[in-house]
């Protein structure tokens with residue numbers, strides 16, 4: 001391969017200085033940039049990304065506008081405690097409201113379909129455990145959501161090989177991921193945020209002037225008064241002090257299945273399997289719990305083992321008997337931690353991070369971006 005061309009004097013003059021630099025043009029980086037630009041309309045706010053279009057989770061997710069199923073919430077309580085788990089639910093709930101208020105429902109393809117949690121026929125103990133906790137969880141979450149989020153529901157009409165006993169939440173919905181990304185991108189650019197794709201940031205250096213210097217793999221050099229890292233699952237590559245692990249999520253989309261009896265969102269296996277309708281197609285993702293170690297990676301390739309696991313689940317549980325093909329397949333990267341809470345933090349004078357969005361960052365994104373902008377305002 002040819003070496004990278006040298007940077008011209010003019011390019012370096014243009015790109016040298018900005019007031020605020022955000023690394024990462026996912027939905028969190030773009031919304032953080034937009035919030036800061038709204039706060040300071042006369043400041044230059046730039047966003048850089050290693051890819052021409054974002055390449056992490058925001059353009060590769062499943063489009064669930066959700067807050068956590070019963071199984072996930074109880075799993076979260078076991079990992080942390082009730083207060084932390086319910087606080088996270090609350091953040092997602094208000095975050096989604098904010099997102100819809102900011103961008104509108106139709107423009108992002110939002111449909112409030114509700115979501116089911118289903119159980120394999122042999123998983124009666126798992127269902128009984130969750131069902132026994134519904135009232136307790138509802139009592140707390142009703143104060144947040146204004147109604148009981150969870151109700152037992154007969155899932156026989158879904159036409160799947162699952163227990164008749166399932167759990168339904170009317171509060172969830174789905175978005176069209178590409179429409180949401182486009183809307184978030186357009187809203188940032190419309191108010192003067194400049195987005196530069198194809199620049200891979202190297203770890204930042206603090207200058208004597210107090211500014212932050214970011215060199216890129218391509219040979220550019222940016223100096224900014226305020227630097228915000230929004231690289232989510234890749235954040236520890238730039239800021240190794242952050243407790244965050246990359247978690248690969250693999251996704252498949254089927255061909256049209258004419259007899260599909262259900263529409264909406266479905267959660268299974270404590271959220272480790274999730275699938276939704278896309279017209280008469282199905283999008284299914286998950287299976288990380290089959291190989292936690294192998295899936296703790298920033299690599300974006302798909303693997304035979306997880307593909308097969310998701311295919312088997314589709315064939316045995318979801319669309320048994322119907323013929324279908326896999327038409328699309330990809331992987332994305334989440335930013336994870338045991339307690340699943342996001343990091344919105346000032347790390348040093350002028351240096352901030354807004355990362356670790358976990359598996360439900362769509363709902364969180366509008367809220368954490370505002371928190372970040374407010375934090376910068378108060379502490380810069």
Ligand SMILES: Cc1cc2nc3c(=O)[nH]c(=O)nc-3n(C[C@H](O)[C@H](O)[C@H](O)COP(=O)(O)OP(=O)(O)OC[C@H]3O[C@@H](n4cnc5c(N)ncnc54)[C@H](O)[C@@H]3O)c2cc1C
Nearest residue numbers: 024026028050055056057058062064201249332360361362
């Ligand atoms: C398969 C999958 C399914 C998901 N499904 C859902 C769902 O249904 N609902 C939901 O709420 N959430 C879901 N999520 C999670 C959600 O998509 C994320 O939480 C959210 O998109 C995070 O946004 P972000 O902007 O923080 O990170 P990202 O979208 O990951 O953006 C980070 C950006 O940083 C860039 N970057 C990384 N390193 C560098 C560098 N050194 N220099 C420059 N740029 C860099 C990347 O290219 C990327 O564009 C899913 C995630 C995955 C992977």
